[in-house]
Amino acid sequence: MAEIIFNVTESFDGGYEAQAVGHSIYTQCEEYGELQSVLQDAVKCHFDADELPSAIRIHFVRHEVIAV
Numbered sequence: 001m002a003e004i005i006f007n008v009t010e011s012f013d014g015g016y017e018a019q020a021v022g023h024s025i026y027t028q029c030e031e032y033g034e035l036q037s038v039l040q041d042a043v044k045c046h047f048d049a050d051e052l053p054s055a056i057r058i059h060f061v062r063h064e065v066i067a068v
Helices: 032-046
Strands: 003-010 016-020 026-029 055-061
Touching: 003 032, 016 032, 026 032, 032 055
Parallel strands: 003 055
Antiparallel strands: 003 016, 016 026
16 A cells, blocks of 8 residues: 555644544544654554555645634
């Protein structure tokens, strides 16, 4: 597998939530600086060593509401 993609959103309670696209991997962290290592750990726990993707792509999704 070449890469795995995570959709990352800001949590309502603070921090960040990440969901892998096409895989049942979900993780969260408190600080943005932790995100890379948390995602790497989640991927390493989910796949066997010979199946690990070569890259993790982060797709940051930001939801905003503005008044009209």
